Amino acid sequence: MHLNQLFQRTVRLHGDRPALARGRGPSLTYRELNRRVGALAGWLRHDLGLQPGDRVTLAMKNCIQYAEAQLAIWHAGLCAVPVNAKLHPNELEYVLQNSGSAACLSSGDLYQGLLPVAERLPGLQLIDVEAADYAAALAREPIAPVAGDGGDIAWLFYTSGTTGRPKGVMLTHDNLLATSLNFYADVQPLNGDDVLVHVAPMSHGSGLYGVPYFIRGALQVVPESGGFDEAELFELLGHYRSASLFAAPTIVQRMIQHVDAHGSAFPGLRALIVGGAPFYVEDIKAAVACFGPRIAQIYGQGESPMSITALSAEQTAAAVASNDLAVLASVGASQTSVEVAVLGPDGQPAPVGTLGEVVARGPSVMKGYWNNPEATRQTLAGGWLHTGDVGVLDERGLLQLKDRSKDVIISGGTNIYPREVEEVLLQHAAVQEVSVIGVADREWGESIAAFVVCQDGVTVSEAELEALCLRSIARFKRPRWYFFVAELPKNSTGKVLKTELRKLATPTS
Secondary structure, X not given: OOHHHHHHHHHHHHOOOEEEEEOOOXXXXXXXXXXXXXHHHHHHHHHOOOOOOOEEEEEOOOOHHHHHHHHHHHHOOOEEEEOOOOOOHHHHHHHHHHHOOOEEEEOHHHHHHHHHHHHXXXXXXXXXXXXXXXXXXXXXXXXXXXXXXXXXXXXXXXXXXXOOOEEEEEEEHHHHHHHHHHHHHHHOOOOOOOEEEOOOOOOOHHHHHHXXXXXXXXXXXXXXXXXXXXXXXXXXXXXXXXXXXXXXXHHHHXXXXXXXXXXXXXXXXXXXXXXXXXXXXXXXXXXXXXXXXXXXXXXXXXXXXXXXXXXXXXXXXXXXXXOOHHHHOOOOEEOOOOEEEEEOOOOOEOOOOOOEEEXXXXXXXXXXXXOOHHHHXXXXXXXXXXXXXXXXXXXXXXXXXXXXXXXXXXXXXXXXXXXXXXXXXXXXXXXXXXXXXEEEEOOOEEEEEEEEEEOXXXXXXXXXXXXXXXXXXXXXXXXXXXXXXXXXXXXXXXXXXXXXXXXXXXXXX
């Protein structure tokens, strides 16, 4: 089923309910929001000349316009391409070009940075959502929703593999509906009194969780800051009731520190839905000790977003109370419509308690990768989504993740791919070889460490490499630690032994 059909259903049933608000300001009702969405959809179709199936990139921080545009894109029969607002314009250029986006909605400094990119992409219309033209579009006559199908692509999400080359994950309307139904069944049920606070990026999990909220006629709130600010968040948790948020473990840790430092109350908090990075047992216990039975956990990836396994807040609290370490060390059991298995080296299901690759299948699994049939074939081989993660299923069906077969670094809930960092560092004339790994970091989950081999007789400073990274990639992808070594440990075939590098990575501060 097309998501706009479900949004229209909510408008008919619950038109007077609050739908969208900025901070503690007045909210738009579903009826008011629908009018704005219909107007924006008409502007996209008639003023910008977009046709059903065209891609529209959303390159902006969390804001009211983001939520409106996402719904308007679907109303107009188009496909949303969400991107991380922290990415460098050079990185965004690849997404815009590969997706064939006909339009890009942006704002602020990111819009300014994309102006030269737009000049190099003549088929792209770059729009500033803070400009007068965009505001005027809201006053035009709304159009009727464009007829669509559940198999249409709703969300073209760019992720990467071990090659560091971004791939567009094609998620259909049916995929996102399945994700929403699993949310109700396995994470938390919703009603019209619930509130979702977008402190995490709407380009990722937080934005996807907006779907189950609008289906139920619940309220979405975008903080005035557009992101995570501890003091602001706790003010919102005092203003709203039954409020939940998607949070990486880093956000949870900072919330705990704020409570400890300021004694902040949180009467309106219903749940913290934690995902995007490893959530360690001691951190789970600390979160439950601070916030009570309000800590849920999910595991997924872009190819099956938020929807592989889950632990509800009730399950997490019970496990803490009984000190059930098997539950706390797991990422929960398979979500209702998803089948999860662990495959051995022979590609067959591994015995209970045996390590193997985690695979999943079900209606939330992606349609495939955009214009990349070979990667699609490999990742969906045998009808399973091959996650690249290594794990164990126990006798209760609980999944424990042990390692990642892919070398993805997860820092603060965001994926960072070593090769793209390595390729930037190798641009420096003094660098002969480089290998990038993640090192454990209690606050961020992982930090980035780079092992650098210099050309004979040449040296390079950390400051020079830092400047190179800042010119080329997003700030959060730059290495925190540099280790200058005479050579990289390798096996007989010349492959770098990253396991050996991890033993050598000993940050001093």
